Amino acid sequence: MLTEIRKHCADLLTRKQVAAVYGLRERDGHTAPYLFTRAEDLDGLTVGTKVPVTFTLRPAKKNIISAFQEKCPGQKIAVLVRGCDERGLYEVAKRGQIQVADLAIIGYACDADQARACHCPRPHPQNLKFGEKVQGPSNEAFIAKIVNMSVAEREAFWRAQFSKCIKCYGCRNSCPVCICKECWMENDAFSPTGWLPPDFPMFHFVHFYHLSDSCIECGACVDACPMDIPLNLIRKVLSKKVQEELFYTAGQDPEEKPPLASREEAKERLEKGI
Amino acid sequence: MNYENVLTTCPYCGAGCNFYLQIMDGELVGVLPCKDHPVSQGKLCIKGWTANEFVTSPERLTKPLIKRDGKFVEASWDEALDAVAAKFKATRENHGPDALAVLASAKITNEENYALMKFTRAVLGTNNIDHCARL
Ligand code: SF4
Numbered sequence: 521m522l523t524e525i526r527k528h529c530a531d532l533l534t535r536k537q538v539a540a541v542y543g544l545r546e547r548d549g550h551t552a553p554y555l556f557t558r559a560e561d562l563d564g565l566t567v568g569t570k571v572p573v574t575f576t577l578r579p580a581k582k583n584i585i586s587a588f589q590e591k592c593p594g595q596k597i598a599v600l601v602r603g604c605d606e607r608g609l610y611e612v613a614k615r616g617q618i619q620v621a622d623l624a625i626i627g628y629a630c631d632a633d634q635a636r637a638c639h640c641p642r643p644h645p646q647n648l649k650f651g652e653k654v655q656g657p658s659n660e661a662f663i664a665k666i667v668n669m670s671v672a673e674r675e676a677f678w679r680a681q682f683s684k685c686i687k688c689y690g691c692r693n694s695c696p697v698c699i700c701k702e703c704w705m706e707n708d709a710f711s712p713t714g715w716l717p718p719d720f721p722m723f724h725f726v727h728f729y730h731l732s733d734s735c736i737e738c739g740a741c742v743d744a745c746p747m748d749i750p751l752n753l754i755r756k757v758l759s760k761k762v763q764e765e766l767f768y769t770a771g772q773d774p775e776e777k778p779p780l781a782s783r784e785e786a787k788e789r790l791e792k793g794i
Numbered sequence: 795m796n797y798e799n800v801l802t803t804c805p806y807c808g809a810g811c812n813f814y815l816q817i818m819d820g821e822l823v824g825v826l827p828c829k830d831h832p833v834s835q836g837k838l839c840i841k842g843w844t845a846n847e848f849v850t851s852p853e854r855l856t857k858p859l860i861k862r863d864g865k866f867v868e869a870s871w872d873e874a875l876d877a878v879a880a881k882f883k884a885t886r887e888n889h890g891p892d893a894l895a896v897l898a899s900a901k902i903t904n905e906e907n908y909a910l911m912k913f914t915r916a917v918l919g920t921n922n923i924d925h926c927a928r929l
């Protein structure tokens with residue numbers, strides 16, 4: 521798969537169909553996002569790692585791709601994405617930060633093992649060009665653990681988990697759809713500066729609820745947590761609720777409006793039952 | 795346009811976490827954790843996550859300051875180093891070398907800490923050297 525992807529990207533660059541290819545580069549044994557502008561550099565291009573290409577620049581609080589687009593407006597950029605990268609990109613596009621029309625989205629599929637490791641509901645992008653689509657694992661058994669708890673048990677569970685929090689903001693910083701200019705997690709009313717662990721439950725719940733209709737279940741937050749707090753557990757329960765109650769799945773269509781920002785359309789969806 | 799990530803070691807403490815500095819057209823625009831680094835494994839503390847911010851912070855000290863008449867005033871490096879050397883010398887002459895102490899740092903390298911230890915014992919002439927965490 522990698523050889524074909526490299527070749528495809530080299531063609532795009534040499535035929536000047538795109539100004540740059542944004543993807544992952546392996547260098548000295550480590551993988552990081554990179555903007556390829558020369559076909560001869562594509563030897564370093566890699567895929568199939570857990571490194572995301574969509575994330576928010578801080579302190580600018582803008583998505584990396586929107587920063588590219590601000591630098592060279594109107595220029596075509598190819599972006600190599602997995603399912604989660606694409607979903608993140610679409611959610612940010614819905615909120616006006618990314619112009620999808622100016623991107624050439626090139627998707628590749630994750631394999632079943634990767635999908636299982638990430639608890640990923642859709643391990644392939646809609647713009648799938650490389651690799652074979654596999655079914656995402658069912659996460660029912662994964663969430664059953666907390667869904668079946670009594671309210672008191674659940675509170676005790678989360679209280680214990682969040683008492684480990686060192687307030688690193690890694691969960692927020694690594695989230696591809698966390699783009700608010702003013703962050704409530706930094707609000708002293710919810711979690712006073714200088715206190716550890718942060719106030720239960722508001723510090724984390726602000727994050728959970730604020731992203732309830734935009735979380736694309738990429739798992740970047742849980743991967744970034746140095747304290748191994750199972751943030752994806754609560755994320756999956758919330759996303760399921762949003763799907764059941766609002767008939768909405770984040771990251772599907774960049775034209776769709778976020779359900780919490782458009783009550784009218786939520787009502788329409790409810791009436792239509794879609 | 796140019797965008798790349800440069801792997802580096804966090805300057806804040808001695809743990810040795812690594813992260814990427816994100817560079818866009820020569821400008822430092824952010825920090826990105828390095829998932830495959832054996833020490834930090836894609837995780838960082840709040841200091842590492844914000845390590846890019848002090849580089850261009852307007853509050854960053856860029857010149858030495860010497861306190862004169864109760865107020866900090868800008869000085870050249872020569873003036874500042876001369877002032878420190880003079881105070882060290884005067885204290886040593888008047889009160890002996892054990893009146894001096896040095897606090898080393900987790901923010902500097904092993905080699906720099908070694909040099910500091912040598913300076914304390916061989917130049918200042920005291921065994922009073924300790925880690926800044928015990929401040
Ligand atoms: S899984 Fe975590 S990092 Fe990913 S979109 Fe949801 S909240 Fe953000």
Ligand code: SF4
Nearest residue numbers: 685686688689691745
């Ligand atoms: S990543 Fe983990 S430790 Fe850091 S703020 Fe989030 S929950 Fe707390």
